[in-house]
């Protein structure tokens with residue numbers, strides 16, 4: 001002790017720092033994971049050194065595929081974390097009944113008010129029970145009942161577009177549409193995002209979603225720092241009435257969901273009521289015996305995965321169509337042939353529409369998250385490497401959607417991947433279908449997939465029915481498509497620039513002109 005106290009403070013700090021580094025280096029090398037190639041020199045030492053900065057910048061899922069190309073199917077990205085790119089490994093980890101549980105460090109960051117919902121529940125038994133309960137609304141046989149609800153909001157959206165003289169900013173307008181559909185479905189009360197967007201503003205609670213997504217790495221990696229920031233901003237708001245936009249957006253959402261909750265609780269007349277006769281998610285879960293606050297958490301948590309994914313996909317599909325007027329007109333005629341039906345089975349039966357939607361889901365790769373799973377007791381032998389219990393394994397489903405063998409020129413939107421050359425039928429392709437896993441697999445496969453497909457069939461078909469969509473200005477699209485047409489008249493369109501957090505966020509300008517078709521053409 002006497003020796004320690006005689007050392008200058010600076011030396012003591014250095015000695016502690018060296019000891020910490022040596023210990024981290026020793027731990028990094030004395031584990032079976034040492035044989036897995038590292039993403040960077042410091043990746044095995046701390047996840048803050050490699051994974052966190054990439055996550056924070058929204059590039060981790062963009063950078064890792066390049067590293068996998070170079071280093072193989074397993075890449076170490078943290079002291080106990082390994083990224084994998086292998087469909088065989090994905091099948092093992094995500095198969096039904098898998099013992100690889102969700103990583104609570106990451107999924108815990110999504111829990112609303114201490115009430116884990118389907119997405120954030122990590123215990124498999126509790127998850128299976130909740131999933132059964134929710135199936136009554138999301139199953140394929142139930143989703144067609146949402147036709148009235150979805151059409152109501154799509155009609156409001158197309159009406160607002162038709163009235164507006166401005167070019168349509170696709171990501172923003174599509175997000176407004178999806179936010180209204182999902183809020184109505186979740187709470188039985190509409191968030192009012194389309195009306196706000198039509199009035200020239202974006203609701204903070206919707207707009208700030210991307211910003212919150214970019215903060216998720218901080219929330220999950222540095223929860224202490226995040227709660228201090230929250231505490232600081234609460235004090236700041238109390239002292240100065242100033243609230244940063246992000247917190248204002250989040251507070252608006254909490255306030256709105258609380259009022260939707262109150263309305264549901266008291267069963268009073270609603271200010272902007274659901275037009276649907278189908279019970280909404282919150283009500284259904286409460287009627288099925290779920291406590292009010294748990295049901296509220298479920299409805300709130302549904303807003304994220306439900307809104308961002310489908311809205312980004314819709315924006316991408318309309319952007320690709322905007323560069324392909326002839327294809328749009330052909331699709332219009334297909335839809336006219338089925339009397340512009342809004343029935344789910346009829347829409348699924350239109351090959352051009354189905355191809356556009358499936359290609360849009362693939363191309364947009366909207367759910368970019370890495371879906372971390374924990375290696376169970378006893379460890380596991382994966383791709384010839386032993387991985388000890390507790391190792392976190394991550395892989396993003398969107399990587400498989402860009403596999404160059406299954407999807408040649410993966411960055412191009414090309415509906416003919418799914419169509420016969422005459423576009424009269426869908427084309428069979430086993431390899432393509434094997435790699436098409438946008439909704440993941442197994443017990444946690446997206447429960448909203450049928451919901452998303454129906455919403456996309458309806459919104460794309462209604463948009464094409466009512467508008468001719470073009471790129472504004474001199475018609476030069478940005479980014480410029482390749483000159484080489486693929487099949488028929490189709491002009492390939494390149495994937496817009498993006499960042500990838502939990503969801504993909506487009507950074508290019510996707511503005512289009514949506515000109516109402518003449519009534520003569522429609523009938």
Ligand code: HEM
Pocket residue numbers: 118119120131182302305306307309310313361365366367371397438439440443444445446447448449451452
């Ligand atoms: C194109 C649209 C969509 C894509 C690409 C997508 C993708 C995904 C993926 C990959 C997962 C797995 C997450 C994991 O394992 O952690 C997932 C889960 C989930 N999604 Fe979606 N999703 C979409 C639309 C929707 C919609 C519209 C809803 C709600 C209406 C929704 C609600 C959920 C929920 C609640 C889960 C958690 C499921 C569970 O853990 O059992 N998603 N989604």
